[in-house]
Amino acid sequence: xxxxxxxxxxxxxxxxxxxxxxxxxxxxxxxxxxxxxxxxxxxxxxxxxxxxxxxxxxxxxxxxxxxxxxxxxxxxxxxxxxxxxxxxxxxxxxxxxxxxxxxxxxxxxxxxxxxxxxxxxxxxxxxxxxxxxxxxxxxxxxxxxxxxxxxxxxxxxxxxxxxxxxxxxxxxxxxxxxxxxxxxxxxxxxxxxxxxxxxxxxxxxxxxxxxxxxxxxxxxxxxxxxxxxxxxxxxxxxxxxxxxxxxxxxxxxxxxxxxxxxxxxxxxxxxxxxxxxxxxxxxxxxxxxxxxxxxxxxxxxxxxxxxxxxxxxxxxxxxxxxxxxxxxxxxxxxxxxxxxx
Amino acid sequence: xxxxxxxxxxxxxxxxxxxxxxxxxxxxxxxxxxxxxxxxxxxxxxxxxxxxxxxxxxxxxxxxxxxxxxxxxxxxxxxxxxxxxxxxxxxxxxxxxxxxxxxxxxxxxxxxxxxxxxxxxxxxxxxxxxxxxxxxxxxxxxxxxxxxxxxxxxxxxxxxxxxxxxxxxxxxxxxxxxxxxxxxxxxxxxxxxxxxxxxxxxxxxxxxxxxxxxxxxxxxxxxxxxxxxxxxxxxxxxxxxxxxxxxxxxxxxxxxxxxxxxxxxxxxxxxxxxxxxxxxxxxxxxxxxxxxxxxxxxxxxxxxxxxxxxxxxxxxxxxxxxxxxxxxxxxxxxxxxxxxx
DNA sequence: AAAATTTATGTAATCGGTTACATTTTTAAA
DNA sequence: TTTAAAAATGTAACCGATTACATAAATTTT
Numbered sequence: 255x256x257x258x259x260x261x262x263x264x265x266x267x268x269x270x271x272x273x274x275x276x277x278x279x280x281x282x283x284x285x286x287x288x289x290x291x292x293x294x295x296x297x298x299x300x301x302x303x304x305x306x307x308x309x310x311x312x313x314x315x316x317x318x319x320x321x322x323x324x325x326x327x328x329x330x331x332x333x334x335x336x337x338x339x340x341x342x343x344x345x346x347x348x349x350x351x352x353x354x355x356x357x358x359x360x361x362x363x364x365x366x367x368x369x370x371x372x373x374x375x376x377x378x379x380x381x382x383x384x385x386x387x388x389x390x391x392x393x394x395x396x397x398x399x400x401x402x403x404x405x406x407x408x409x410x411x412x413x414x415x416x417x418x419x420x421x422x423x424x425x426x427x428x429x430x431x432x433x434x435x436x437x438x439x440x441x442x443x444x445x446x447x448x449x450x451x452x453x454x455x456x457x458x459x460x461x462x463x464x465x466x467x468x469x470x471x472x473x474x475x476x477x478x479x480x481x482x483x484x485x486x487x488x489x490x491x492x493x494x495x496x497x498x499x500x501x502x503x504x505x506x507x508x509x510x511x512x513x514x515x516x517x518x519x520x521x522x523x524x525x526x527x528x529x530x531x532x533x534x535x536x537x538x539x540x541x542x543x544x545x546x547x548x549x550x551x552x553x554x555x556x557x558x559x560x561x562x563x564x565x566x567x568x569x570x571x572x573x574x575x576x577x578x579x580x581x582x583x584x585x586x587x588x589x590x591x592x593x594x595x
Numbered sequence: 596x597x598x599x600x601x602x603x604x605x606x607x608x609x610x611x612x613x614x615x616x617x618x619x620x621x622x623x624x625x626x627x628x629x630x631x632x633x634x635x636x637x638x639x640x641x642x643x644x645x646x647x648x649x650x651x652x653x654x655x656x657x658x659x660x661x662x663x664x665x666x667x668x669x670x671x672x673x674x675x676x677x678x679x680x681x682x683x684x685x686x687x688x689x690x691x692x693x694x695x696x697x698x699x700x701x702x703x704x705x706x707x708x709x710x711x712x713x714x715x716x717x718x719x720x721x722x723x724x725x726x727x728x729x730x731x732x733x734x735x736x737x738x739x740x741x742x743x744x745x746x747x748x749x750x751x752x753x754x755x756x757x758x759x760x761x762x763x764x765x766x767x768x769x770x771x772x773x774x775x776x777x778x779x780x781x782x783x784x785x786x787x788x789x790x791x792x793x794x795x796x797x798x799x800x801x802x803x804x805x806x807x808x809x810x811x812x813x814x815x816x817x818x819x820x821x822x823x824x825x826x827x828x829x830x831x832x833x834x835x836x837x838x839x840x841x842x843x844x845x846x847x848x849x850x851x852x853x854x855x856x857x858x859x860x861x862x863x864x865x866x867x868x869x870x871x872x873x874x875x876x877x878x879x880x881x882x883x884x885x886x887x888x889x890x891x892x893x894x895x896x897x898x899x900x901x902x903x904x905x906x907x908x909x910x911x912x913x914x915x916x917x918x919x920x921x922x923x924x925x926x927x928x929x930x931x932x933x934x935x936x
Numbered sequence: 937a938a939a940a941t942t943t944a945t946g947t948a949a950t951c952g953g954t955t956a957c958a959t960t961t962t963t964a965a966a
Numbered sequence: 967t968t969t970a971a972a973a974a975t976g977t978a979a980c981c982g983a984t985t986a987c988a989t990a991a992a993t994t995t996t
Contacts, residue, residue: 603981
């Protein structure tokens with residue numbers, strides 16, 4: 255119940271009959287302290303079970319050595335890879351990270367941003383939630399000159415540095431691949447076009463159609479959230495079309511998987527009747543049948559890039575203001591769901 | 596580059612020509628401050644863009660109002676549901692949480708524990724990583740009387756409160772279900788039996804066999820980590836058996852899915868040749884073919900229960916020492932992968 | 937109107953570190 | 967041996983809040 259009193263540098267100093275200044279220096283391994291005294295101090299610290307007080311320290315030095323990471327979800331391969339990348343770089347650089355997730359709610363995102371701000375992170379890494387439409391809730395960071403880098407889900411016109419893949423190109427590739435497989439009526443299942451990733455992929459889709467002389471047909475565009483129901487509903491919409499499409503480009507593997515299952519339940523052959531391409535390269539893609547063609551992009555690399563840039567900026571090595579957009583590679587992974595003989 | 600100086604209560608006090616004590620009280624909405632002064636102070640705080648300094652506050656009151664959450668992974672439905680449950684309860688109670696994940700490495704787990712300890716969380720919620728074999732790295736918490744609750748992945752003989760499902764019962768149910776489907780040679784794919792969840796499920800498996808007069812056959816027990824390769828390897832082992840099993844109980848949906856895919860690639864019919872039951876009710880189960888029979892357990896509830904217990908303890912409402920094990924319900928969800936006509 | 941209460945505000949110590957500057961001790965140079 | 971320089975340690979202010987206790991102002995009671 256009762257928390258025991260903590261050991262402080264005062265306790266160590268007293269026991270050893272030296273000043274707290276020396277203790278403080280020794281614990282930071284300051285070369286100015288003699289090896290002999292240092293040893294005594296370390297030993298005593300160990301013996302008493304001393305732990306330094308972050309709060310006192312941060313209060314004094316006005317720096318937390320902590321980076322906030324704000325993501326829109328946690329349960330995807332992509333995000334966990336990104337986190338792994340960020341962690342790798344930040345731990346090496348001696349920074350802590352605090353992970354917060356908004357669960358695709360911009361309200362929660364705002365609350366988290368506020369919280370991280372109050373926790374005084376030195377910098378912020380963020381991927382916007384589904385329905386975030388402005389950067390209002392990051393204003394506090396901007397005002398105080400706390401660096402913020404966005405990745406993947408970003409605001410188009412942001413002043414901040416962003417790390418993304420070339421979503422338009424990826425969308426183009428996916429669509430072109432379907433066209434190369436002989437598809438001429440290609441549906442596109444995606445989400446809010448206000449979000450950069452979806453609008454860019456959509457642009458790529460349209461560009462590919464255009465370049466191959468296929469007119470864009472609005473009725474083949476299906477927009478929804480990324481839930482299971484959405485996948486089912488998308489399949490229903492497809493099935494209701496007067497003329498069935500022969501290809502579908504879906505901007506999310508999970509939705510693609512759900513959609514595919516529903517289509518199959520209705521006797522649609524994949525890829526013969528309808529070829530399907532997803533997006534993200536989630537684990538699921540290799541397990542469903544037929545295996546899902548998708549766009550892969552390296553989460554871990556992305557995380558490392560984001561973190562490295564932020565930390566370099568914090569250390570004054572580089573200036574974020576100079577780099578504005580960093581593009582990470584992405585690749586089309588062809589599997590059975592889209593390959594027609 | 597340069598972080599601007601922060602506004603403190605001193606700035607507000609100076610501007611308003613009142614004492615910092617009054618400002619401090621007003622900002623906490625202390626009823627002792629007159630409404631008039633309070634308004635002035637709030638307005639000025641707003642105007643100057645004041646934000647309270649957590650570090651100064653925590654240093655002074657020796658309390659962080661923060662709970663650490665240490666999980667073994669992030670990308671599973673189960674864990675994210677648990678987190679959602681924990682978050683719901685903690686935010687309501689005015690606590691912050693810090694999420695750390697060990698990525699199934701007990702080394703990282705120890706590092707995270709240390710970090711959370713230094714961040715002075717008021718309490719800790721943890722699910723052990725795969726290869727954690729002792730609670731040594733939580734000693735600091737125990738010593739300082741900081742409450743720790745474990746959930747799901749726990750140490751059997753721990754003194755701490757644990758929140759789990761009845762893994763033995765679930766294992767029994769899963770196995771019994773296979774037996775009821777007519778299986779008599781049931782393989783069991785699982786992971787390190789040192790980890791409570793797996794040893795308990797194994798116990799349930801053996802008990803079910805015993806109760807139905809099926810002798811336990813050691814050669815039908817396959818133990819591995821929970822990777823994709825493990826799933827493939829498990830399938831290979833099964834295929835190599837002199838007599839094919841007619842049922843498999845796999846303690847992880849992902850591994851089950853991989854295993855199933857590999858079996859199917861080798862012309863094994865599921866469930867006719869081999870019936871399969873997984874564990875966890877991950878999203879994947881409903882998408883693969885045939886859909887996977889599995890054990891479902893309510894992550895969100897579990898999270899809420901864990902958090903509620905911890906917070907009640909912190910608030911002194913209840914004492915954790917009294918409750919030692921809390922069992923959460925779990926259910927068998929029957930899908931096609933195990934149903935034989 | 938004076939005294940007694942009640943209400944509002946102020947003073948100053950405290951939390952546990954960091955660090956500029958001062959002082960003491962040790963070592964090297966004259 | 968004395969002096970100068972270098973190395974080690976100490977003193978005290980500071981970071982920004984909280985709060986026990988003291989004091990002042992407003993209100994009520996006699």
